[in-house]
Amino acid sequence: MPEIDPGSSEPRQTAAGPGRHAAQEPVPEAPAPGASGGPEPASAAPAGARRQEKRHARNPFLLWLKEIATVVVIAVVLSFLIKTFLFRAFYIPSESMVNTLDINDRIFVNLLVPEPFALERGDVVVFKDTKGWLPPTPPKADGPFSVVEDGLTFVGLLPDNSEQHLVKRVIGLPGDHVVCCDAGGKITVNGAALDEKYVNPAEVPAVRTFDVVVPQGKVWVMGDNRNHSADSRAHTDTNGGFVDIADIEGKAAVIAWPMNRWAALDNYPDVFKNVPSAG
Numbered sequence: 001m002p003e004i005d006p007g008s009s010e011p012r013q014t015a016a017g018p019g020r021h022a023a024q025e026p027v028p029e030a031p032a033p034g035a036s037g038g039p040e041p042a043s044a045a046p047a048g049a050r051r052q053e054k055r056h057a058r059n060p061f062l063l064w065l066k067e068i069a070t071v072v073v074i075a076v077v078l079s080f081l082i083k084t085f086l087f088r089a090f091y092i093p094s095e096s097m098v099n100t101l102d103i104n105d106r107i108f109v110n111l112l113v114p115e116p117f118a119l120e121r122g123d124v125v126v127f128k129d130t131k132g133w134l135p136p137t138p139p140k141a142d143g144p145f146s147v148v149e150d151g152l153t154f155v156g157l158l159p160d161n162s163e164q165h166l167v168k169r170v171i172g173l174p175g176d177h178v179v180c181c182d183a184g185g186k187i188t189v190n191g192a193a194l195d196e197k198y199v200n201p202a203e204v205p206a207v208r209t210f211d212v213v214v215p216q217g218k219v220w221v222m223g224d225n226r227n228h229s230a231d232s233r234a235h236t237d238t239n240g241g242f243v244d245i246a247d248i249e250g251k252a253a254v255i256a257w258p259m260n261r262w263a264a265l266d267n268y269p270d271v272f273k274n275v276p277s278a279g
Contacts, residue, residue: 061101085112090126090165091128096229097167099200100124100265106257107167107265109125113251119219121189121275122198122267123170124252127221131238133166133230167252168231169198172212172220175278180233192275198268200225208233210241214278218242 044215092105101107101124109126172178173191179188185207186193199205205226212219212225221243224230232241255261 034086036129046068092167095155096223096225098155098225100198100224101167103232105255105261107252107255109250111250114245114248119173120172120267121173122269124167125170125248125263126165126167126250126252127243127248128165129164130247133235165249168221168223170219172214174214174216174218176214178214181207182208189275192276194271197271200222203227214242217245219245
């Protein structure tokens, strides 16, 4: 007989004893997570939102834009670091270094010269015009793309065409005695005559006499196109015609543009091999 709970009019099933079948008392199954009727986890997103996220994640155009943006950012950062610490691009606006450099050549300048690597005679160098060798340039007109151009020049993606730099070849280092000319019409450095293979062969250089001793911290520079170069010879009334080593941006290493002029620039060590050390 079923037992009657004194406080209830309904029969109550007793726990299964040794002689009873436990199967008579069914055990409810726990609902699966997310199943109908059961509570969903608080962190689960609505199904519609999940599908939207998947569509965005699989969008090939968005993935392509992301990759392009990453490549551009990396390229700009690398270009800025290279331009700041290793190489910088410059534009050649004049004929003073023909045939070595032509008008409109683009060159890369090694910024590790003169520090930490020392200058050598024959190096082609780019230096800032702090002595007023160049005529003043008119103010640059602001155009719709001037900001973009300045930005690309700043990060190193465009060559510097500000025309406030000069490019010449180092003939005399600090302490050198440089003279023009000996009986054969050749420049001498510390008494050794130079057979200057880099001078433009199209014209015989006009003789412009000078006799200088290069001070410490300075260099004597000349253009390879001697008859068309306003170099140290033309500025002896300004700082003696010498260029401060501190003003040198670096050593011109290669011609990068145009493509048919790709070449490494030579400092002609054979020309200076017989020059003795400065006394």
